[in-house]
Amino acid sequence: EAEVAQSPRYKITEKSQAVAFWCDPISGHATLYWYRQILGQGPELLVQFQDESVVDDSQLPKDRFSAERLKGVDSTLKIQPAELGDSAMYLCASTLGYQETQYFGPGTRLLVL
Amino acid sequence: KQEVTQIPAALSVPEGENLVLNCSFTDSAIYNLQWFRQDPGKGLTSLLLIQSSQREQTSGRLNASLDKSSGRSTLYIAASQPGDSATYLCAVRQAGTALIFGKGTTLSVSS
Numbered sequence: 001e002a003e004v005a006q007s008p009r010y011k012i013t014e015k016s017q018a019v020a021f022w023c024d025p026i027s028g029h030a031t032l033y034w035y036r037q038i039l040g041q042g043p044e045l046l047v048q049f050q051d052e053s054v055v056d057d058s059q060l061p062k063d064r065f066s067a068e069r070l071k072g073v074d075s076t077l078k079i080q081p082a083e084l085g086d087s088a089m090y091l092c093a094s095t096l097g098y099q100e101t102q103y104f105g106p107g108t109r110l111l112v113l
Numbered sequence: 114k115q116e117v118t119q120i121p122a123a124l125s126v127p128e129g130e131n132l133v134l135n136c137s138f139t140d141s142a143i144y145n146l147q148w149f150r151q152d153p154g155k156g157l158t159s160l161l162l163i164q165s166s167q168r169e170q171t172s173g174r175l176n177a178s179l180d181k182s183s184g185r186s187t188l189y190i191a192a193s194q195p196g197d198s199a200t201y202l203c204a205v206r207q208a209g210t211a212l213i214f215g216k217g218t219t220l221s222v223s224s
Binding site for chain 2: 004006033035040041042044045048091100101103104105107
């Protein structure tokens with residue numbers, strides 16, 4: 001069964017350093033999402049792509065976060081500089097259409113020291 | 114602004130018991146509602162998707178219902194097993210938005 005791939009699975013970094021996360025959605029899924037999940041909370045959307053275009057990045061802290069999906073397939077989420085409050089699980093999801101099931105990857109757990 | 118609430122926040126039951134998890138949402142204008150399972154430190158696994166025109170969906174021992182007009186959904190788990198122990202999240206989809214999640218219910222099933 002096709003899955004959403006994410007890497008790395010875990011990342012430990014120091015405050016003010018740059019980090020990057022990678023996501024490869026299920027083949028053929030045009031819509032890709034990045035969510036952030038703080039421990040004990042539900043995931044919250046950071047950015048949504050439709051093919052290579054950003055559909056919603058209203059909750060993305062654009063002073064330090066950036067996201068791209070250059071060829072409309074895989075995607076990269078970057079944080080520069082990382083802050084202590086960025087420690088969280090970063091989840092990628094994809095879907096075939098807006099009425100379809102969203103499939104999530106295993107996530108990247110980030111710890112900022 | 115849509116808000117999703119899940120009650121209870123945590124639940125402990127003995128193996129074999131049937132149980133119900135609750136999810137409520139404030140804006141009934143949704144496209145669909147999805148239930149997920151999350152094991153500690155892992156990603157989300159989709160359990161059931163209910164479209165706004167549907168009343169319920171079933172998969173094995175799981176049954177999810179949706180009452181859009183009252184803003185409520187329930188996830189029924191029959192004959193619970195220790196392997197069902199996890200956090201269960203519900204999320205709603207509205208026009209032009211990504212999923213909006215509740216905080217989840219953490220279920221513990223003891224043998």
